[in-house]
Amino acid sequence: MSLEKELNLSVPIKLDSHEALLNIYYTASCLKKKADEFFKPFGLTDVQFNLMVLLKHQAEDNGGLSQARLSQMMLVNRANITSLVDRMEKAQFVERTASANDRRYNIVKLTAKGQKLLKEVEELYAREVKKIMSVLQELEQKKLISMLEKVRAGLQ
Amino acid sequence: MSLEKELNLSVPIKLDSHEALLNIYYTASCLKKKADEFFKPFGLTDVQFNLMVLLKHQAEDNGGLSQARLSQMMLVNRANITSLVDRMEKAQFVERTASANDRRYNIVKLTAKGQKLLKEVEELYAREVKKIMSVLQELEQKKLISMLEKVRAGLQ
DNA sequence: GGCGTATGGTATATATATAAACAGTTGGCG
DNA sequence: CGCCAACTGTTTATATATATACCATACGCC
Numbered sequence: 355m356s357l358e359k360e361l362n363l364s365v366p367i368k369l370d371s372h373e374a375l376l377n378i379y380y381t382a383s384c385l386k387k388k389a390d391e392f393f394k395p396f397g398l399t400d401v402q403f404n405l406m407v408l409l410k411h412q413a414e415d416n417g418g419l420s421q422a423r424l425s426q427m428m429l430v431n432r433a434n435i436t437s438l439v440d441r442m443e444k445a446q447f448v449e450r451t452a453s454a455n456d457r458r459y460n461i462v463k464l465t466a467k468g469q470k471l472l473k474e475v476e477e478l479y480a481r482e483v484k485k486i487m488s489v490l491q492e493l494e495q496k497k498l499i500s501m502l503e504k505v506r507a508g509l510q
Numbered sequence: 511m512s513l514e515k516e517l518n519l520s521v522p523i524k525l526d527s528h529e530a531l532l533n534i535y536y537t538a539s540c541l542k543k544k545a546d547e548f549f550k551p552f553g554l555t556d557v558q559f560n561l562m563v564l565l566k567h568q569a570e571d572n573g574g575l576s577q578a579r580l581s582q583m584m585l586v587n588r589a590n591i592t593s594l595v596d597r598m599e600k601a602q603f604v605e606r607t608a609s610a611n612d613r614r615y616n617i618v619k620l621t622a623k624g625q626k627l628l629k630e631v632e633e634l635y636a637r638e639v640k641k642i643m644s645v646l647q648e649l650e651q652k653k654l655i656s657m658l659e660k661v662r663a664g665l666q
Numbered sequence: 667g668g669c670g671t672a673t674g675g676t677a678t679a680t681a682t683a684t685a686a687a688c689a690g691t692t693g694g695c696g
Numbered sequence: 697c698g699c700c701a702a703c704t705g706t707t708t709a710t711a712t713a714t715a716t717a718c719c720a721t722a723c724g725c726c
Contacts, residue, residue, distance in 0.1 A: 361583045365567050371643035374651040377658040382538030383585055388665050411521050422674055427517045429539055436676055458674040458721050487527035489664040490657055495530040498657050501646055502533040508645040509544050592706055614691050614704040
């Protein structure tokens with residue numbers, strides 16, 4: 355359905371390019387809502403799940419990741435990670451360890467509880483993602499990815 | 511550039527469909543950052559600009575819009591609009607009027623100051639959007655829109 | 667070895683988002 | 697007419713985001 359109908363606008367969007375941009379924006383917003391709904395029963399948010407996935411799959415030798423590294427991979431300000439890890443530490447999903455080499459760093463790792471939960475959720479999540487994106491054929495998905503990469507590249 | 515490189519991931523994203531979904535998500539995030547940067551010199555945020563555009567173009571007879579209507583068109587919870595309009599009223603971009611017909615409603619309208627600012631920003635914004643999306647040809651933009659509509663439709 | 671610069675994490679102020687509970691208003695229907 | 701159900705806007709608690717300023721630490725270079 356067109357954005358115009360979905361948002362119940364009384365006047366159509368003038369620029370095609372604006373409509374395309376708004377589509378990216380609103381689709382992401384809908385996906386986020388859907389994700390938050392999906393994660394809620396597990397006591398997680400989409401952001402927290404994302405952080406756990408990064409800890410599991412992107413840490414070499416399972417050695418954990420620094421908060422700064424996490425902030426780069428999540429495209430957020432590093433100030434953000436402080437409170438996020440605070441909350442997740444309180445929920446016992448992750449733990450901070452001071453780095454031995456460089457005392458500026460906090461190394462964040464999954465706890466046993468975090469690992470167990472992640473294992474449980476990850477598979478269901480993958481299935482859900484496949485289902486959601488299955489409305490597009492494989493070639494379309496690749497085309498979509500390449501178009502969005504072009505848009506990001508154009509932003510500098 | 512691929513998400514893998516942009517985020518400096520050490521392990522590639524396994525599922526194509528997940529990569530597509532993350533591309534939507536991260537592109538929206540990059541666009542939002544770009545937009546906020548763009549609006550900052552005018553003392554606006556992207557959300558505030560969006561609200562002003564709706565007030566200007568979607569209100570029939572320039573009669574303003576209720577907060578509930580705004581929340582529907584912005585795809586946010588109506589609780590959100592309260593503080594948003596509070597801030598914008600304080601900045602004198604908009605004003606609330608009690609509806610004559612139905613005392614439950616607040617009608618939100620642009621002030622003269624808001625109209626003047628919007629007029630100034632809107633044109634620059636349209637130019638910027640055209641520039642950003644010009645990395646895609648017109649047909650590609652239409653294809654992008656239709657793919658994103660399909661994704662949203664699949665979410666129910 | 668010591669100093670300036672860069673980097674990591676934190677604190678604060680601010681903006682945006684949700685959900686849930688509440689009060690006031692409206693409207694339908696017996 | 698009166699009650700109930702639905703709707704609007706607000707409040708509160710919570711989660712996420714930014715920018716900025718700050719402190720501790722590390723590193724390069726003289």
